[in-house]
Amino acid sequence: MSYSLERARQEIGRHLRELRTGSGLTGSQLAALLGWSQPKVSRLETGRQSPSSADIRAWAKACGEEETAEEIVGRLGILESMYVEWRVQERSGMQGPQAEAHTRDTATRSRRVYECTVVPGLLQTEHYIRSVITKYAHFRGVSTGTEEAVTKRLQRQEILYDRRKKFRFLILESVLRTRYTDQESMVEQLDRIAMVSTLANVSLGIIPFDQCVVFEPGHGFCVHDDRLVTVETLSAELRLTHPTEVAQYARAFDLCSRATRFGRQARALLLRAIDSLPPD
Template identity: 45%
Template sequence: MSTDFQTARVALGARLRELRTEAGLNGKDLAERLGWQRSKVSRLENGKQTPSREDLEAWAKAVGESAAAEELQGRLQGLETQYRTWRRQLANGHRSRQELAVAETARTRLIRGVEVARIPGLFQTADYARCLFIANAEFRRTPRDTDEAVRARIQRQEALYEAGRSFRFLLWEAALYAQVCPREVMAAQLDRLCGLIGVGTVELGIIPFTAPLQRTPAHGFWIYDDRLVTVETINAELWLDDQENIDLYTRAWDWLNESAVYGHQAHRHIARARAGLALP
């Protein structure tokens, strides 16, 4: 969880505590009014849990400060702008999130990215993407709109062939071996990667297992120009647009890039993974 997000959540919790104490209530009293476990009141006040909009409205009403609900909602919106839960983003399926990615790509000239266990969406074949969307919908128990999501992802890839754009991606070698799909689908995906080497707008680097590292590739992230970083976790996606985080992730990308190989060396690593599938 980002430090900025947690700091803001703690501040929101402190405001909730302030409203409770001003009303002359202790945690037990408030929990009884709300019909909650006392532990929930404690978690919210100490920044250990993110409240829902309904939680904030109920809190304001319970302490006799209904007018404070709007203020609390504003604080929560600030959190959600940066910390976007997958539960909310995928409530209606994957398509809307893919369309957002299409729009974000359209307004960006340079995208730098790191992936450690999968092929970047911009480079995926339709079949590879389909396998990921199906598995993700099953894992998150969200609506399955696989065909629409795949179409949106493939539409996004049109940007790869537009003059004036640049896509610089680093793949930890493990991503070439992670079989998140049938072997024949993975083989076609690796063939696709080989075909992208040499495309004018694309720079594809592979970080070999044996490469010396200044920093381990702990998780994937994408940098859009010098204005936005996105980071996926299991339960949420962080959208970081403050300069400190942008500089931090840019430095992480630069350090990892020093360990990457390109061109014919990258092709050789991809071809080795392809040969390991023992398919035509």
């Protein structure tokens, strides 16, 4: 779990514990009043479990501190904004996450993207987008919104041509070799990356197979200015805003840059990837 999430849970737990001790109740007594198990009270107080809004209000009422409940519920809202499950974002279909991403695109002036598994969304072609989104829709059991999601992601890419915005992409060479679609579409995808790399506001770096890396984060991430980091996991999107954590990801990006090829060398690696594609 990230530092921000763990810290937020612990802060909520600390406030709940203060309510309980201030009321003179033991953990067992509070559990009995609420009809809960004592271990649940312990997990909530230590931050090992996130409470629901109803849990917080019931806890505060049992402690005779109902007026403080909404403040803690507000803190819970902050916690929930850090960890947003895909099933929540995709309730109306696969297009759901694209609206939130568009809002971030508009607000972000400088973006640093590191990817080790898939071509970054802003660089994807239509065929590649459709293949990726379809695979995740099947995995998550979402049956609607695939074509809408493809359209919205393509529309988001228009932001690349806004010269006021800066983009830095670092991609492992293995990403270029991973087949998400057929050979022809993969060639189209690699050509698209090469084309975007020529834009004045875009910096493209590729970390080659044979380069000894200085550091490897183990997952992709995006740093939005110096205020937000987004990380996509199988089950959720993490939105990290704590300055210490943002700084850690910015440092990781800088370390990865040391093993990266840019400019003509990066485009040579793209050509090498095209040449390596086996026929269908």
